[in-house]
Amino acid sequence: MTMKNHLQQLQKLMPNQWLEKLQYLHSKLLWNWLLFAGSQKLGLSQKSAMVFSPHQDDETFGCGGMIAQKRALGIPVVVVFLTNGAGAEALNQDAQNHIIETRKQEAIKALEILGVAATDIHFLAKADGGLKKLENEEYQQIIKQLSAMINYYQPEEVYVPHRQDCHQDHEATFTLVKTAIKAANIQVDFYQYPVWLFWRSPLFILLKLQDIAAAYRVAIAGVQEQKNRAIASYSSQLQSLPSGFVKQFLNDHEIFFKTED
Structure with a gap:
């Protein structure tokens, strides 16, 4: 049995409140270490x-202050x-459609609070939980779609979830976007x-020090309340997420990891 499987078994046996307390402590310690010792200060760029x-x-949790x-x-x-946000539960189509539309409207509202116009928000609506299971034709199609968008907008900075973010869709997003950037042939x-x-x-x-190397901290105190309001817009999700x-x-900082290759 792998170490990951051992951890999954332990998580099943541990009462939820104790597991959440342990996860919160672990997260807080890592955040504090990165903020005060393990990261470099990064000023806001004009890019x-x-x-x-x-x-x-995910965009608001991870990047709301920067945005x-x-x-x-x-x-x-x-x-x-990238996904429609329908979740993994076995729901009938009407219930799924309701969740999809609810999350879409929450995203539009959250990003409006952060200053992003609806015309600059795109929903690719791939199956939630399915980004690592794309068949070859659909995989090639999404790479082509992402590459075309990157070429159209010509961004100077790209932000994706961490490559080890412990969620299949998050880790797949990292890989898909990195592949699309290479296909777009831009720096x-x-x-x-x-x-x-x-x-x-x-x-x-599961997490090694090299996984969190090249860490940068960005101060967001001036927009912290704005970000908090944007997070609050996701009321359908906050009901089920651990407090x-x-x-x-x-908090008043965000953490990013810069990839050079």
Whole structure:
């Protein structure tokens, strides 16, 4: 049995409240270490940005402050959602459609708070939970679609979830976008943002120090309240997310990891 399987078994046996307390402590310790010792200060750049989000809320949790600061200065920011956000539960089509539309409207509202116009928001509506299971034809189609969007907008910075973010759609988004950038043949500053990384990846077990190297901290105190309001817009999601998980994003910094290759 692999270490990952051992951890999954342990999580099943541990009461939820204790598991959440442990995850919150782990996340808080990692955030504090990165903020005060393990990261470099990164000032806000004047570069245009594209944010790729697997689900409707990841962009706000991971990049909401950066987005708000850039938009306040009139810097272009485009946000692309890869999945429809329907979730993995076995629901009838009407119920799924309701969830999809609810999350879409929440995303539009959240990004309006952050300063992104509806015309700069794109919904690719791929199956939630299916980005790692794309058949070859659909895989090639999404790479072509992403590459065309990147070529059209010509962003100077691209933001994706961390490559080890402990969610299949998040990790697949990293790979898909990186492949699309290569196909588009353009040079960009490539940043990874953590969503589930600190919550689900135990340090020195699943998460290695090299996975969180090249960390940068961005101060967002001036737009912190704005970001918090945008997070609150995702009311359908906040009902099911652990409070400690949400709390880690209600602070005055964001963490990014820069990829050079």
